[in-house]
Amino acid sequence: MTDASPSSADTTPTGQNKPRQDGKLRAIAIDGPVASGKGTIGRRLAQQLGFSYLDTGSLYRGLGAIALEQGLDLDDEDALTDLARTTSPEAFQRDDLRKEAVGEAASIVAAMAKVRGALADLQRRFAEQPPQGKGGVVLDGRDIGTVILPDAALKLFVTANEEARAKRRFLELQKRGDSATYARVLSDLQARDERDRSRTTAPLKPADDAILLDTSEMDAEQAFERAFDLASQTFGA
């Protein structure tokens, strides 16, 4: 399965993700700090379950990248909110999203309440009307279980210690040919986590009913297996 981009919500047939009898949405909300492995788990879960997947970080990254490109002031909430409202979902998907500078810009713009509001509808619409007529969705980000989909049937909070996460992100960047040093990756990660946790709007934190998945001592396969067990119990896959 190719990843469903937000744009496919608008361009391909959609299904109705009706709440189940218990009021829960057929959705998996995955939140967690930088480089905790949310995306890898989320993509694979969606593939296995036949759900649509949305990496919500790509929206904030896309917005950050466009703002940098246009030389916008990253403190200008109104201008950034306008940009978020007027940019087509396709335009958020760019080749430079994984750059460290883009991640940094993403977390700056993501701290703004009006910017988050402008991107929230898109995420909820994706969950309520999964693209390609899929029967459920997986969204990963920072506030999916707490703010965007409080009724998700399964909420995971994926984490790992700082060293494990910095090492993973460093290797990922190296593979992409990025020249970042480990020390720089670690300090960027710490700064971004701190900003994401301490902001007043939709801070990074586990929902009360989230299941904690600490992957410090797990490889990607083990982390996925654990998440898939939990999903199977929830959705009877």
Ligand code: CDP
């Ligand atoms: O992949 P990584 O963990 O580095 O980050 P990401 O999920 O791509 O998100 C990039 C940045 O966007 C985060 O540091 C957050 O500041 C912001 N973000 C957010 O605030 N809310 C979300 N639902 C997703 C991302």
